[in-house]
Amino acid sequence: MFEFIPPGTRWFDLDSPFPMKRGGALHGARVAYETWGTLDADRGNAILILPGMSPDAHAASSAANPAPGWWEWMIGTGKPIDTGRWFVICVNALGSCKGSTGPASLNPDTGKAYRLDYPDLSIEDGADAAAELVRGLGIDQLACLIGNSMGAMTALAFLSRHPGVARNHINICGAARALPFSIAIRSLQREAIRNDPNWNGGNYDERTYPENGMGMARKLGVMTYRSALEWDGRFGRVRLDSEHRDDDEPFGAEFEVEGYLEAHARRFVHHYDPNSYLYLSRSIDWFDLGETADGDSVQALSRIEGVERALVIGVKTDILFPIQQQEEIAAGLRRAGTETRFLPLPSPQGHDAFLVDAERFAPAVAGFLRTLAHAELLADKVA
C-alpha cells in the first residue's frame, strides 16, 4: 500500500535467505533497478549509481519511462555520465519503498506488509544487495561506483566488503560515519514521526496516516539539505502572498521560506513510507566504516583494496555531511593507494547541491569519467 514504484522499474531477486548484518534475514527479497546504455561484450563498461535516502532508481528518463529522472542532467547520451560510452545501473536502496524490499513490502511469512517486523537495516545490507545485483547482471567488475549522500556511505561499505568489484569510485557528499549533529537531526525527524499518534507503532493506513510527523520530518530534512546562505538570497524576508496564507491559523505560515518548506512537505508526505523512512534514517546513524578498525575511519578507508582512481566531491555549505568528512574519505583512500582527487565545491545549495548545481557537478563528473575512458582505452591498447 505504501510502495511507490516508477514505471519501467526492473527487479533482481536477492539470494534467499538474504542475511542482514545485525541479525535476521529476508526471504524472497529483491532490489529495484534501472539501466541505461549497453553493456560491452567484455562487460567492462558498467557504472553503478547508489542514490541517497529518498530517490528511486529512476535517475534518468528511458524508453520504458520517459519521465525525467532525479539526475536527468547527469545521465544520458553526451551527458557527464555518457550512456553512449557507459552501461549505467541505478539501484533503489534496500529498505526503501520505491521498489526494493522494505518495511512496506509483503512479508512472505505473514502475507502482510512487514512494517516493524522488517529486520534491523544497515547500510552494509544495501551494499551487499547492490553487489549481488552487479554479479547477477554478469558483471565481474564495475568501471566505476558512484554514491551520493547515503549512497556514498553505501558505496564505501561496498568497496570495503566487496574488494575488487569496483575499479574506480566517485564519492559525492558522503561520510565514512555519522557524526552527532546529523544523528541529532535524524533522531528528531524520527521522533516527529514516532510522536504522531497516527504512526501508531508503524500500523497506520491511508486514513489514519502520520501526516504531521512526516511533514515535520521532511521540513527538517529540507532545512539541512540546503544552506542558510542560499535561502538569504532566495527568500530573504519576503512574505507569502495572501492566497498562500491562512491568517486565521494561529502562528501559521507567513514567510516565503515557510511556504517553500510546506510545499516540499506536501510533495513528500504521501509519497514515502514512514516506516521505510525510520529504517533508512537509523541505518545512516548506525553507519561507521571505522567499526572494522577500532573506530578509526581513516584507517578503515586505508584498507580498501583495488580501487585505482577516486574522485571525492564535497560542498562547503553542507551542514549535514560537512566537508571535513569528504576530506577524511579522500585522505583514507589516498592511504589505500587510490589515486584520489578531492574536490571541495563552493556551491551555495548545501548538501543537495549534487542534485541541482549542474554547473559545478557536471564538469567534475564528466572530467573524471573522461579520464577513466582514456586510461582504459590506453590500457586496452597496451594489453
Add this chain to the structure above:
Amino acid sequence: MFEFIPPGTRWFDLDSPFPMKRGGALHGARVAYETWGTLDADRGNAILILPGMSPDAHAASSAANPAPGWWEWMIGTGKPIDTGRWFVICVNALGSCKGSTGPASLNPDTGKAYRLDYPDLSIEDGADAAAELVRGLGIDQLACLIGNSMGAMTALAFLSRHPGVARNHINICGAARALPFSIAIRSLQREAIRNDPNWNGGNYDERTYPENGMGMARKLGVMTYRSALEWDGRFGRVRLDSEHRDDDEPFGAEFEVEGYLEAHARRFVHHYDPNSYLYLSRSIDWFDLGETADGDSVQALSRIEGVERALVIGVKTDILFPIQQQEEIAAGLRRAGTETRFLPLPSPQGHDAFLVDAERFAPAVAGFLRTLAHAELLADKVA
C-alpha cells in the same frame, strides 16, 4: 498556572494601557526585574541587561535569591560586569512566563490567563517596556545597554526607538533582522507545539500538556544553539549506557547526543509556557530593524543616535545568528558615528557560547566596561 517566577523578583508597573506595536494594548501589565549593586547619586552608573528568549531576570545570585543566575560568572563584585562599580538591572522579556506579563498571566478583562488573547507581540514592545522601566527607576541615561541573542535584537530596537537613553552598548550574538534559515527553525519549533494535540489552540492544562511538542521544539532549539564541531568532540559516536536506553522502544534513543537532547528537553518542557514560547518565537521572526529604512538594516542602524561606544560580539560557529549578522550590526553602528569594536570569537559552542565560554566572553566584556569606566572618570574630571 504556567508562570515560573524566581524568588527575589521585583516588578515594575507599565503604563496602562501599554500600547503594542502591532495593535491592541495591555492593561495593568508589568515587567519583572532584578538589580545588583548601587545606583550612584547622579544615577549615571546603570547597566541594563536584556536576556535571550528563555532566561528569567535572575542573571546572578543576590541576597534575595542566592541561587546562581544564568550569567553568574559575568555579574558580581570584581567580575566582568562589576557590581562594585555598576548598578546592574536585568529585565525579563515582555511576553515571557518568568514574571513579566505574558500569555500565561491573568487577563484583567476576563480574570483568566490570556493564552491566545494576548495581543500580537513584537520585539519593539519589549524594548518599550524596558525603556519605561529605566525611566521608572529614575535613570535618564544608561551607562551601557547589553543585549544577548533575542535581547540583542531588543537592544537595537531600544537604541533606535529611545535615542539617548543608552550611552554605550554591548551587542552579543545579535541580529538586526531575522533571516530565512532561522525563521525556518523557529517556524518548525512552533509547528511541533501546534501539531501536538494537547496544545489544543493554546488551551492546555497540567494534565493535557503539549509535552511532545515542547520537547521537540526544545531539542531543535538546543541543536541550533550549539555547534556540530563542539558535539563531534563532546559526543562523537558514543552510545548511551543501558540504563539510559529503552531497547524495547522502536527507534528510541541510542547515542549520547540523543540522551543529551532528551535531558535538555526534560528540564525545559514543564518550566516554560508553550504559548509564551510561540509568542516570543514569532516576535523574533517579525523583527527587522530595516523596516524603518525601506528594508535596509545597515541604513536603519546608521540612524541610531547618541551611542558613544559599542562592542559587537559574534561567534563564528553560530548557525542561528550567523557572524555576518554581527558584522552588519558593527558596520551600521560605525556609520551611525559610534566608536565600534567588532569581535568575532572562535568559540566552539555556537550561539550559546555567551552563556558558557567565560574564557573568551569574560575578558571581552570586562575590557570594554573598564574602558568605559576610565573614559567616564576622565570626562568627570574634565567637566
